Structures are given as structure tokens and as C-alpha cells.
Amino acid sequence: MTTPFRTIWTTSDRFVEVIDQRKLPHEWVVVKLITYKDAVLAIKNMTVRGAPLIGATAAYGIYLAVREMVEQEHEGTFLDRAFEELRASRPTAVNLFWALDRMREALDRSGNFIQTSWDMAGKIVEDDVETCRRIGVHGLPILEKISEKKKGDVVNILTHCNAGMLGCIEWGTITSPIYQAHAKGIKVHVWVDETRPRNQGANLTAYELARHGVPHTLIVDNTGGHLMQHGMVDLVIVGTDRTTRNGDVANKIGTYLKALASKDNGIPFYVALPSTTLDMTISDGLKEIPIEQRDENEVKYVVGRNSKGELDQVLICPETTSACNYGFDVTPSRLISGLITERGICEPSESGILSLFPEYR
Amino acid sequence: MTTPFRTIWTTSDRFVEVIDQRKLPHEWVVVKLITYKDAVLAIKNMTVRGAPLIGATAAYGIYLAVREMVEQEHEGTFLDRAFEELRASRPTAVNLFWALDRMREALDRSGNFIQTSWDMAGKIVEDDVETCRRIGVHGLPILEKISEKKKGDVVNILTHCNAGMLGCIEWGTITSPIYQAHAKGIKVHVWVDETRPRNQGANLTAYELARHGVPHTLIVDNTGGHLMQHGMVDLVIVGTDRTTRNGDVANKIGTYLKALASKDNGIPFYVALPSTTLDMTISDGLKEIPIEQRDENEVKYVVGRNSKGELDQVLICPETTSACNYGFDVTPSRLISGLITERGICEPSESGILSLFPEYR
Numbered sequence: 001m002t003t004p005f006r007t008i009w010t011t012s013d014r015f016v017e018v019i020d021q022r023k024l025p026h027e028w029v030v031v032k033l034i035t036y037k038d039a040v041l042a043i044k045n046m047t048v049r050g051a052p053l054i055g056a057t058a059a060y061g062i063y064l065a066v067r068e069m070v071e072q073e074h075e076g077t078f079l080d081r082a083f084e085e086l087r088a089s090r091p092t093a094v095n096l097f098w099a100l101d102r103m104r105e106a107l108d109r110s111g112n113f114i115q116t117s118w119d120m121a122g123k124i125v126e127d128d129v130e131t132c133r134r135i136g137v138h139g140l141p142i143l144e145k146i147s148e149k150k151k152g153d154v155v156n157i158l159t160h161c162n163a164g165m166l167g168c169i170e171w172g173t174i175t176s177p178i179y180q181a182h183a184k185g186i187k188v189h190v191w192v193d194e195t196r197p198r199n200q201g202a203n204l205t206a207y208e209l210a211r212h213g214v215p216h217t218l219i220v221d222n223t224g225g226h227l228m229q230h231g232m233v234d235l236v237i238v239g240t241d242r243t244t245r246n247g248d249v250a251n252k253i254g255t256y257l258k259a260l261a262s263k264d265n266g267i268p269f270y271v272a273l274p275s276t277t278l279d280m281t282i283s284d285g286l287k288e289i290p291i292e293q294r295d296e297n298e299v300k301y302v303v304g305r306n307s308k309g310e311l312d313q314v315l316i317c318p319e320t321t322s323a324c325n326y327g328f329d330v331t332p333s334r335l336i337s338g339l340i341t342e343r344g345i346c347e348p349s350e351s352g353i354l355s356l357f358p359e360y361r
Numbered sequence: 362m363t364t365p366f367r368t369i370w371t372t373s374d375r376f377v378e379v380i381d382q383r384k385l386p387h388e389w390v391v392v393k394l395i396t397y398k399d400a401v402l403a404i405k406n407m408t409v410r411g412a413p414l415i416g417a418t419a420a421y422g423i424y425l426a427v428r429e430m431v432e433q434e435h436e437g438t439f440l441d442r443a444f445e446e447l448r449a450s451r452p453t454a455v456n457l458f459w460a461l462d463r464m465r466e467a468l469d470r471s472g473n474f475i476q477t478s479w480d481m482a483g484k485i486v487e488d489d490v491e492t493c494r495r496i497g498v499h500g501l502p503i504l505e506k507i508s509e510k511k512k513g514d515v516v517n518i519l520t521h522c523n524a525g526m527l528g529c530i531e532w533g534t535i536t537s538p539i540y541q542a543h544a545k546g547i548k549v550h551v552w553v554d555e556t557r558p559r560n561q562g563a564n565l566t567a568y569e570l571a572r573h574g575v576p577h578t579l580i581v582d583n584t585g586g587h588l589m590q591h592g593m594v595d596l597v598i599v600g601t602d603r604t605t606r607n608g609d610v611a612n613k614i615g616t617y618l619k620a621l622a623s624k625d626n627g628i629p630f631y632v633a634l635p636s637t638t639l640d641m642t643i644s645d646g647l648k649e650i651p652i653e654q655r656d657e658n659e660v661k662y663v664v665g666r667n668s669k670g671e672l673d674q675v676l677i678c679p680e681t682t683s684a685c686n687y688g689f690d691v692t693p694s695r696l697i698s699g700l701i702t703e704r705g706i707c708e709p710s711e712s713g714i715l716s717l718f719p720e721y722r
Contacts, residue, residue, distance in 0.1 A: 260586070261621060303677075314664065326584055
């Protein structure tokens, strides 16, 4: 389990394999997706999560549908239904629609359906890997400079949630510069916010950093401010689910609090993002980005491995307590030092974004 | 269980009773402290918690040590050791030292050790009840003014950790103005930070607010910033374990992040405190207050009631992950709107504190 891995892969043209991320870090279960319905279910029940990985899973879902349609001599409506079901599997994930659109366009252009859909799904995967690799290439110098300034002493990075390889295919977004720095021999250490309520930091970020051999320490979400006040954080990097035209960033709930603490303590706060998260139709993140409210039981119950080694959940409050569960918050651009994208680093502003992505002018 | 109660009481002169707060809200277990070592353990293992309750428990611990010393004809060094062990039971809570000093002074003044220590421990308890009641009297107008400004609409208060009656003897500090407002018919609603790692908000604050019939909603610690950005918080009130001469405040880890968000959104941020938490020997809270580091397992495991209804804990990260667990952080006075004390409200500054407590000049 110490060899590098991807979050989705093929060892045959008959099925696709993914990790059941609901069981991480406690169990390593590989799930075979044999039909497109398996892909729909894997997205729906969060076997796979993270926008790029959802997109890739949907793309391979279309490939599986195409193969089934051709081999079983189904009518074309079979494929239409696969597109519809995959599109409805997670209605808010922008990458999902984007990946399905790319698959549709490719199929519209070519007659060799099986090969075309196989190739395009593979290309979606490889493109994400390359995007994330480049985010690392552009982010690496930030870590190198801090390391130099500290004369080779450990660079302490704080992150929130999981914007790592487990949400992508390989590299991840915020983890890409960290993995590349680590591979180059730069001493890094990551403070991992547990990220309540779903604990993606504790479950996933801690897990993948360990696999990569990157030193890290788990903290509760309350701790970052104290660490920053005491010079124990050199840099904060987080991911984003949606980035507005003026550089506001919607990310996992709690990100805003870390941005405030970074500002108060003069610590650089960077956001790593594939340009697919840019939403240039929106300017004011606070007013315009709708924030998803999720089930209160995610707050009231905590999932983990119990004393018998089984996956279980425990209730942490009186049974009758009501809870409120916003999934994301918006960090205003004024608190952000820079956006690390696959094309380079820019200011979190319209002009900054347009300097790297002139196609949005 | 709906009748008012206290957190520490005596029904005999042979022992003291407390609630095992580690089991709340799931189980109501009363623990008898029979020897001073029981009191040391109860403080250490957090059977009791909250600065005033720790102080009261330590005071009764001395009473139990005195009784044992006299009855078993131990030498005076026995009592000295009890003082030492109780003093070392928790490092950050200044009430602990204050209560022990009061016990020592009382014993130094009188020959009737058993009666003297019994009386002084009882007085420490009654003084805390009265202090908390007065904090409520002085804090109430803040809530009344917001209620008037909102034309009787609900006043939304956010709090962190438990600075309620469960951390004191009765009333609590931050809950005292809330309970008094609620009793007066002012509409209040409390956002309860769960307060990882030990979840005192979810376990204790939610529990005691429910007992008092005060409307409240549980949130993860990440949520407060988002609520403040969206006008859903009118007021933040927190407690403190130690307050410096210049008005810096050490409170449960994560308090500083909420203070930053309050400042950023123009929301009043008050600290409710009995003057026993004042440490006038210290000015710079960040540099001078030692912050307790606790066991990493408090971060790695979450305690609650499992699906079978039993108390259990679940591991939320890989077994080999290291965690770091600071118990408190320091909120600088510049982020605080005012200190609500038993003598009134003052600015969080030396001159503010001295205006109410001229004896510290």
C-alpha cells in the first residue's frame, strides 16, 4: 500500500476500479464499476467524492454504457438514459456536467463509440493529472522561498478539508506543491484540520499524506489560530469548490476563519485551483454563491472505527438537539494572497484572473 | 431532572458530590469525592471542568485533606502535599490557585482546621453563585438593548465551549444573562459551537440550555464565521479561564477565531467573567499565559453514544496519525467589546479593569 496510486484506474476494458472512500482511512476497499449504473451509484452514495474524481467516474460510466449498448445491441435511448442518470447523480458538481459534455461531444464526432468513449474518459483523467501536476509546479516556488528564508528549517503548512489526490486522480490540488516539495527534499510539515462535520481532513488528508510519507499532525478546526499566533504556521493552502470573477472563494465551511487568522498574523493564505472551478458569471461570492445546507445528523453523529474495530457512529449531543449544517463558506478575496492555478499564480481579482485566463475577457 | 441543580454539593461532612460531566449528556452519574486524591483525579480527568467548579472542587479537596490529616493524625506535610497535588491538577485555570490560596489563608488564621476549611469551601461555592447571578444582572441590558433594536425579534447569541452553570456552581457566567433574559420573556436563541475536541458545547451547553428551555442550535466550530457574514449572529459571549491586566483572555481553543470573525463583521464580542479569573500579575496574554497541551487521543477519538445506546468512542483518523491538542488560545483585548463582571461591564484594558476593581491599583 505504499506504492503511488490513483483514485480511479483500469486493468481491463470490462470494468473500472475505484476506492470506496467512505471506508477510508479504516478500510481499503476497491470497488469494480461494471455497468454505468455502478458508476451512478458510486457517485450518489459518495464511494467517490471530489469534483475531478466525480467527473472522471461519470466519464467512465458513459464508456461502460456505450460498451453495453453496442455489445447487447441496445437502442440509442439506452445511452441517453445513462447520460441522464449520471447527470442527476450529484446535481451540484460542476465537473460532472463538464465531463459528460466532453463525452457527448466526442461521441457526436465519431462512429467508433467504444474506442472514442474509452479514449475520452482516459483523456479526462490524464488532463486532470496534468492540471494538478502543473498546480504543483507553480506552487512549489512558494514553499521553496519559505524554506530558503528559514534556512532549510521545516516549512509548516496548514490546510483545511481534503483538496488532495483523493478528490482528484493523482497529485491533488493543494497537495501537489507539497508532494513536489517533499520529493525535492524540502522539509515540510502539514497541520491537518480535521474538518468537521465530515472529517475529510482526519479521514482523507491525514491518510494520503501518510501514504506519501509527508510529516503531518492532525488538529481540531479550533487550533489553527493559536498555531498562527505562535509562529507555528508559515503558509496556509486550501482548495475551492467555486471561485468568482473577483477572486472570492467558496470552500469547505471554516475556511473563512482560517483566512481571518492568516491575515491577523501576516501569514500567506493561498488557494490552489484547477481553472474548472472558476465561475466567471459571478462576482460577489458572499451574495451570489448559494451555500448548501446538509443533514443535521452529520453534525450530531461522528463516524469512525469503534473499540471493536467496526465502522460505527456516535451521538455527541442530546438526542433531541437540533443542528444546523452549512457545507461551505465564502472567503472574500481581500483575505487571499494568491490563486495557484495550472497556468501560474495570480492575484485574487478580476484583472489577476484575466491575466492568466484571457479567454474570459 | 428538570429541577434546578448545582454542580457540586454536600449531603454529609464525609464526602462531596459532583456530576461526572464526562458522561453528559448521555448519562447522569454522581461521583462521591471521599479523599483529596479523589478531588485531584476529578479535576485531572475532567469529571469536573470549568474554572469556578475546578476552584470549588479544589477547595473541598483541601477540606477532605484536612479532615483526613486530623482524623488519621498525619503530619502537616500531608496537607502541604494535598495543596501541591491540587495546584498541579490543571495548569491554566487561575481559579484553582485562587481557591487554594483562600483555603490556605483561612487555615493560617484559625486553629479549628476542619470547621474552617468546611466553611471556607462552602463560602467559595456561595460566592460563585452570587457572582454568576450578578454577571447576569449586568449582562442582561446588552441583550435587552439588542432585543429592543430588533423590535422584539429573536436575539441570536453565539457561544463557544461551556461557560454555563455546568462549569460553575449555578447560573454560569455566559449563560447567566441568557437565562435571566429568557426568564424575562426576551426572545433568545443560542448558536452552540460543538467545541472540539471534547465537545463541551454539544455535550454540556446544549444539554443545559435544553434543561432551561432556551432555544438553541448546535453547529460545528467551523460554522460561526459564515453565520456572522450573513447577519445570523447578534452577539458573541464567551467565558474565560484567565484574564490579564490588559484585558487579554485565555479561553477554550478556537475562541480567538470567533473573535476575529466578530470583529470582521462588526458583531459585539463580550467575555463574561467572575473577577477570580483576573490575573493582574500578567499583561501580555499571548506571551505570558502557558497553554496546556492535552492527550492526542482527545483529537483522534470522539466520544459519544453508539448505535447500541452505549457510551463508546470512535477513531476518526488512521491509527498511526499524530495529533496535537492545545486546550486554550488567547484572544487579544483589541478584539473584545467588553468584560462582563460581577461588578459591571468594563473595557478590556488595565484602566477598564481598575475602574471596577480599584483594589488592584
